[in-house]
Amino acid sequence: MKETETGIEITLEIVCGKWKGLILWKLLHENPMRFNQLRREIDGEISSRILSRELRKLTDDGLIERIDYEMVPPKVEYRITPYGKTTASFLASMNEWGLEHKRMSTSKKEMARLINKKTQDELC
Amino acid sequence: MKETETGIEITLEIVCGKWKGLILWKLLHENPMRFNQLRREIDGEISSRILSRELRKLTDDGLIERIDYEMVPPKVEYRITPYGKTTASFLASMNEWGLEHKRMSTSKKEMARLINKKTQDELC
DNA sequence: ACAAGTACTTACAATTTTGTTACTATTCTA
DNA sequence: TAGAATAGTAACAAAATTGTAAGTACTTGT
Known part of the structure; x- marks a missing residue:
């Protein structure tokens, strides 16, 4: 199940x-x-x-x-x-995710705010 | 660089x-x-x-x-x-890898031995 | 009346992870 | 002849993670 x-x-x-x-x-x-x-x-x-x-x-x-x-x-x-x-399979995607979210903002919290806000706006 | x-x-x-x-x-x-x-x-x-x-x-x-x-x-x-x-992107591949290597053997060391050996044989 | 469930928190303790410092024997380079 | 580099290890300490036990205030079910 x-x-x-x-x-x-x-x-x-x-x-x-x-x-x-x-x-x-x-x-x-x-x-x-x-x-x-x-x-x-x-x-x-x-x-x-x-x-x-x-x-x-x-x-x-x-x-x-x-x-x-x-x-x-x-x-x-x-x-x-x-x-x-x-292990390359998952290490590569971990790396990608990490890089993406580093590029977009230095602060994780800032990043989260932005993404979450953006999607909220889209919903309205 | x-x-x-x-x-x-x-x-x-x-x-x-x-x-x-x-x-x-x-x-x-x-x-x-x-x-x-x-x-x-x-x-x-x-x-x-x-x-x-x-x-x-x-x-x-x-x-x-x-x-x-x-x-x-x-x-x-x-x-x-x-x-x-x-985070689904990398969590999914982590999950996949984990499941694959759980299916194939219960013991990690056993698993490693098998994979490593198999590839060695192929090389000969 | 009593136990169980809700979503936790507080105080405390054990365990695991990570770190620092100093040291080994030998060879190569300045 | 001094210093650096090699690949570690031993003794010790700090920090982070994970855990246990007990309790909160209130409601629902037996």
Whole structure:
């Protein structure tokens, strides 16, 4: 009877939090990436400890893989797996929505007021 | 030079956490809803305190609105705003992804193994 | 008369997430 | 010879999120 059981919970489990979505998004666009490279390129400065943790979570979930070249100084690459690549579907629409609503106004509340008002006007 | 600035952060700010995505998703499918009705219909049991908080956040962000009928016993309806409706775009793809990867396997890790392995085989 | 339902709120506590700082061993560069 | 870079980890702390229990004022049903 329920045709709208929620896959959203499942997706949120993976992508939720401040960083995991961003990391996946980065790796979707530039595939193997090294640790510090990721650190630098993620906007908003992530600490190495946090990045390390998030990467491990993503690895445990099979979305990315860790390739350790076992050299000194260390070289480790992270690359998105085929499974990880499937997240592109929803990450792309999340990104689009975000960009759209950033372009239109800096303030979320302002934005909401505008859209809501506009549609109200149309109804009259 | 950057054409992949991230709207994802913005979207995550709104939809992140355990509940906000689910609440929006519910309201997208059954529009005005009362407080306890929402509480009952959200899988995984949300406490009234949490629901109340999440609803206020969504209201503050202009995604839903609160209609208080000012009667006793109290009757309050929550309905999604036009702005809130725009979230359907990404919520739908999140839902789809989640369902797909729930159907295919109960365990995320198992799932990852299968997909990753399959693609590897194809490459050989 | 009593329980249950309405939409919450308050006070408190546990849990999770996120962060900072300092440190490792080694190599390359100035 | 000093400093930077590599990919982290350990110890610790703050902040955010989520939760529980109890209560409000009133009505409806048994």
